[in-house]
Amino acid sequence: MHQVLNLKGKPMLEVDKTVARWLKTNTFHHSEFWDMQELIRAKERAGISISLCIPTLNEEKTIGKEIIVFKSELMDRYPFVDEIAVIDSGSTDNTIEIAASYGADTYLSAEILPEHGFKAGKGENLWKAIHQLKGDVICYVDADIKNIHPKFVTGLVAPLLYRPEVQYVKAFYDRPLALSEGLRPSGGGRVTEILVRPLFSIFFPELTALMQPLSGEYAVRRGLLETLPFPIGYGVETSHLIDVFRTHGLDAFAQTDLDRRVHRNQSTIDLGKMSFGILQAFLNRLRHYDIVSELPEVNGMFRQLQAEGRCYEMLNREIIEEERPPMVNLPEYRERHGRD
Amino acid sequence: MTKEPAQKTTDQILDNRQSLSKLREILFANIIMAGEIPSPTGLERAVTQFLSDRFSEGWLNDISRDQAGNVAAVLPGTDVKRNLLVAAHVDKIWGESEDHTVNVGVGRMSGRGIADNGLGVAVLATLPLVLEALEIQLKSNLILLGTTRSFGRGDLAGMRFFLEHTDREIGAALCLEGMNLGRLSYSCLGMARGVISVDSKGSFSSPDEHSSGAIACLNELVRELLELNRDEFPETKILIGSIEAGSGYNVPPGRAMVRFEIRSEDADLVERVETEVKSLVGQKEVGYVGEVNVEMIAHRQPGNLGADHPLVKEARNTLSCLGIRPNVEPSISELSALLDQKIPSLTLGITKGENRHAPDEMIHLEPIFDGLAQIVSVLQFMDASGFEFEG
Structure with a gap:
């Protein structure tokens, strides 16, 4: 468990006490779950099955390694994960071939629930995985991790095995920010620190307890996942956090320190698009929960500028955060998973 | 048996x-x-x-x-x-x-x-x-x-x-x-591995003076090392593994080093060539303003x-x-x-x-x-x- 540090001389507000308590009780480190034999016993006691979902779009450089490590360590050596599935958005490289060659189940997102069409976006893959996969717990892991290790799955699933009240476990990592005097900044990433944390601080201060709310690695119980609406783009994680918090409270969350994650850096331009999508999803949740009155319709046109010499031009890109309904609302899903 | x-x-x-x-x-x-x-x-x-x-x-x-x-x-x-x-x-x-x-x-x-x-x-x-x-x-x-x-x-x-x-x-x-x-x-193979370092001890203060600094000395040493190769049976070779020297275009290098290996099927020949290398370095030091040293770091029989x-x-x-x-x-x-x-x-x-x-x-x-x-x-x-x- 992590020590919670407070600003000196300032009385704690109620929300601060809540966050401080939660950080002590619901924040884990992956090393607490090093004993695979014990994890297998805990899984058997809990009587749950685990699906691992890796959403992909042109990830041929890293997908092979993820599949090899997860399949070897979490299926062949220890029967921890019951299925490993790659849900692909239509890669044009060798992602699917490589994943299949190393033993993953591979699916094209467009071919899952085809009667509901296909929308391009990572959230679409995550949503369709709920229908396609069988596990009681679904663990999502991004495909672009270079330093892959079994802890990316065990660290996230383990709290669900030991703590029945926990529904949703998020990953967080060390980031190479400046360290001083033993303090470790939460280092949530640029979009988190500049956009999401300020928004949460204003509207949902309890959610600031999450070190990296946008991390793409999390494990969730199916019973919760099937009730969540899914933005198909950048806003899916933010939207989830708000929905789970509003319906189940902060104690439904846990977070696990996975130490270090090495991945591709995104350009500032791409982070701008990401922020725009997140902001749309955030405003949609404000409207949904009637938190801010008279909120205007969200404009889906993201406007950036480009300069070349003395030539200045607009780079407009339409980013619409479409939303999929809770999976449990779909008859096909209820039939396949016995929900009627 | x-x-x-x-x-x-x-x-x-x-x-x-x-x-x-x-x-x-x-x-x-x-x-x-x-x-x-x-x-x-x-x-x-x-x-x-x-x-x-x-x-x-x-x-x-x-x-x-x-x-x-x-x-x-x-x-x-x-x-x-x-x-x-x-x-x-x-x-x-x-x-x-x-x-x-x-x-x-x-x-x-x-x-x-x-x-x-x-x-x-x-x-x-x-x-x-x-x-x-x-x-x-x-x-x-x-x-x-x-x-x-x-x-x-x-x-x-x-x-x-x-x-x-x-x-x-x-x-x-x-x-x-x-x-x-x-x-x-x-x-x-029999092998002896060593490092020769040349240190001008700051004797080159301007680009006009001894313009190649430690590199010139090292270059001469490398040429002489390679002359120690023996082609007759059993063959004895000196392998120049790496050289480090200098830091830019216009600064005379104060230090330079070469890593080398002597290899032969005959242990006596390895030892003899090692002695010759040490002798070369010793001679070089006599006429040099700075320091030239050889350090042997590994041997194989x-x-x-x-x-x-x-x-x-x-x-x-x-x-x-x-x-x-x-x-x-x-x-x-x-x-x-x-x-x-x-x-x-x-x-x-x-x-x-x-x-x-x-x-x-x-x-x-x-x-x-x-x-x-x-x-x-x-x-x-x-x-x-x-x-x-x-x-």
């Missing part, structure tokens, strides 16, 4: 190869994990921990780490008095802060140190499972050893320490190197198991059965410490690869199973034999 058991047939070796494919994921995962752990010479703790964990998971006996940092474990045989050794050096040539990411493609992996010796470490970690998968119970205890401090100034310190301190008598040994498949080393040794013949037979042409080359690695102790030993390569010691060092995955079948076959032969080695 040398008992020579029957050689393995092609069918037996190919059957083993086929059966090993079920270990694909476990083997590949071990390669990735061993490959991604930085382990420069002298800082091998993390990779030996990885091996130790794997040995623990495999329920091996006597898992231990010694004072040299080596990690060892024993797969017990049916005859408690007999011991075979399989070793892989765990250090890599790359620094701790270098990117050790392993890239996985169809049928290949690449990354710093993946062949030398990430793959050797991974095979060492997987070997108990390999024998289990093939339902092979050896008579001999099989000692699995990850050795430290193999490269450069390490001077085989890990292997030497183990051999000096182990209380087990080792009947025969295999050293594993990631690449290349077909490599068959059963002899070692020559050794040869002999092309007619049954172990060598079996290794050739195995490679032939697998359709692989042997590439016989003398070694200057762990094998020399083993032959020095009169232990019948070989170094074998595991797979085909490219770009050795480059950041994109690459190994092919499918030939690894040939490499594993080769190791198993030679190991079984060693287990069934009672060798003698005259040295």
Whole structure:
């Protein structure tokens, strides 16, 4: 468990006490779950099955390694994960071939629930995985991790095995920010620190307890996942956090320190698009929960500028955060998973 | 007395190869994990921990780490008095802060140190499972050893320490190197390795004066070193391994150094050339304003198991059965410490690869199973034999 540090001389507000308590009780480190034999016993006691979902779009450089490590360590050596599935958005490289060659189940997102069409976006893959996969717990892991290790799955699933009240476990990592005097900044990433944390601080201060709310690695119980609406783009994680918090409270969350994650850096331009999508999803949740009155319709046109010499031009890109309904609302899903 | 058991047939070796494919994921995962752990010479703790964990998971006996940092474990045989050794050096040539990411493609992996010796470490970690998968119970205890401090100034310190301190008598040994498949080393060259450093002691203060600084002095030394090469039998060579000097375009270099190796099958010749090198350096210092020094950092004694040794013949037979042409080359690695102790030993390569010691060092995955079948076959032969080695 992590020590919670407070600003000196300032009385704690109620929300601060809540966050401080939660950080002590619901924040884990992956090393607490090093004993695979014990994890297998805990899984058997809990009587749950685990699906691992890796959403992909042109990830041929890293997908092979993820599949090899997860399949070897979490299926062949220890029967921890019951299925490993790659849900692909239509890669044009060798992602699917490589994943299949190393033993993953591979699916094209467009071919899952085809009667509901296909929308391009990572959230679409995550949503369709709920229908396609069988596990009681679904663990999502991004495909672009270079330093892959079994802890990316065990660290996230383990709290669900030991703590029945926990529904949703998020990953967080060390980031190479400046360290001083033993303090470790939460280092949530640029979009988190500049956009999401300020928004949460204003509207949902309890959610600031999450070190990296946008991390793409999390494990969730199916019973919760099937009730969540899914933005198909950048806003899916933010939207989830708000929905789970509003319906189940902060104690439904846990977070696990996975130490270090090495991945591709995104350009500032791409982070701008990401922020725009997140902001749309955030405003949609404000409207949904009637938190801010008279909120205007969200404009889906993201406007950036480009300069070349003395030539200045607009780079407009339409980013619409479409939303999929809770999976449990779909008859096909209820039939396949016995929900009627 | 040398008992020579029957050689393995092609069918037996190919059957083993086929059966090993079920270990694909476990083997590949071990390669990735061993490959991604930085382990420069002298800082091998993390990779030996990885091996130790794997040995623990495999329920091996006597898992231990010694004072040299080596990690060892024993797969017990049916005859408690007999011991075979399989070793892989765990250090890599790359620094701790270098990117050790392993890239996985169809049928290949690449990354710093993946062949030398990430793959050797991974095979060492997987070997108990390999024998289990093939339902092979050896008579001999099989000692699995990850050795430290193999490269450069390490001077085989890990292997030497183990051999000096182990209380087990080792009947025969295999050293594993990631690449290349077909490599068959059963002899070692005599070797002396050193560093010559030139330090101008700040005597060059302006670009106009002695405009090439320490580099000019070093250049002259290198030319003279190469003149010490002897082409007559037994051949003696000086290998200039690397040179470091200078920092830019317009600053006279104050320091320069050259790393070199003297190699010969004749130990006396190595010693004689080493004396000549020291003499050269001494002469250079007399007429030089700064300092010129030579430091010898490693030595190897020559050794040869002999092309007619049954172990060598079996290794050739195995490679032939697998359709692989042997590439016989003398070694200057762990094998020399083993032959020095009169232990019948070989170094074998595991797979085909490219770009050795480059950041994109690459190994092919499918030939690894040939490499594993080769190791198993030679190991079984060693287990069934009672060798003698005259040295």
